[in-house]
Amino acid sequence: MRDAVALDRLEVWKQKGQDLSKCPVRHVLDHVAAKWTTLILMELSKGPARFNAIGRALPDISKRMLTQSLRDLERDGLIAREVFPTKPPSVEYRLTEMGLSLLGPLGALIDWAELHASPIAEARRAYAAG
Amino acid sequence: MRDAVALDRLEVWKQKGQDLSKCPVRHVLDHVAAKWTTLILMELSKGPARFNAIGRALPDISKRMLTQSLRDLERDGLIAREVFPTKPPSVEYRLTEMGLSLLGPLGALIDWAELHASPIAEARRAYAAG
C-alpha cells in the first residue's frame, strides 16, 4: 500500500498497551488540535509580540483562552515568555527554536488542507445530499 | 524572521473576518485533534479493513466512537465505505486517494513529535519545578 513508517510510531505505543493519553505524539497533536495554539504560533512566526498585541491579532480570542494557550505552549517549551520591568510592565512572547522547528511540519499540514479544501467541501455536500 | 507562507493562509482567512469555525483548514486540524481519527487513518494505511478488525486493532475504542470517527472521515472523503452483501453483511473501509495523500503531512508532524518528545517532556518537568 504505502510505507507508513512515521505512523507506526503511534502504532508501537498503542501495542505496548500504554495509556493513549500519555503518548508524547498525542501531546503534540493536541496542540495542533487546540482551537487557538496554531493561530498563536502563526502570529509569533512573524516575530515576538506582546500579550495584547497577540490578542488584537486574533480578534475572537478571549483573554482567558489567550492566557491559557500561551501557558500551554510555554509549558511545552514551544514559546518563551519574557517580562520587562517597565511601567506598566510588559510581557513579550516569542517562538523558541523548538517552536520554530514545528512551523515546517505544521505548515505542510496547512498547505495540504488548503490544497484539498474544495474537494473536502464537495465531499461534505455529496455526503449531506445522499 | 522566517517565511511563514503556509501559515499565512490561515491568516488570510482570519483577516477576511470569517467565522474561524468554518475555515476549511480547521476542518483538517480538527481531524488531527480528534482522539481516534489519526489512529484510524494509521490503521487503514496498512490496507483496507473491516469494522471489527479496526476495532480490534484499537483496543480502547468503543463501538460508538469507532462508528462516529469513521463517519467523520467518510463525510470528508478521506476514507470510503463499501458494503458487501454477504451473510452476515460485511463492511470494508479503505483510504481514498485524498486520505492517502494526507499521510505524508501527517507523518511529518508525527515524526516531529517523536523527535522532540524528550525535549518537551524535559520542558514540562522544568516548568513544573518552577
Place this chain on the structure above:
DNA sequence: CGGAATCCCAGCCGATACTG
C-alpha cells in the same frame, strides 16, 4: 498592561443495552 478567579453551558466521549 497582563493577567487570575468564578460561573456556567455545550459537546465529547465512555458504558451499557439493544437490533437487523
Place this chain on the structure above:
DNA sequence: CAGTATCGGCTGGGATTCCG
C-alpha cells in the same frame, strides 16, 4: 457482523469580574 439508542460524567472554553 456492523451498527443504533440512551444516559450521564467530564472538560473545553466563553462571559464576566476583579487585581497588582
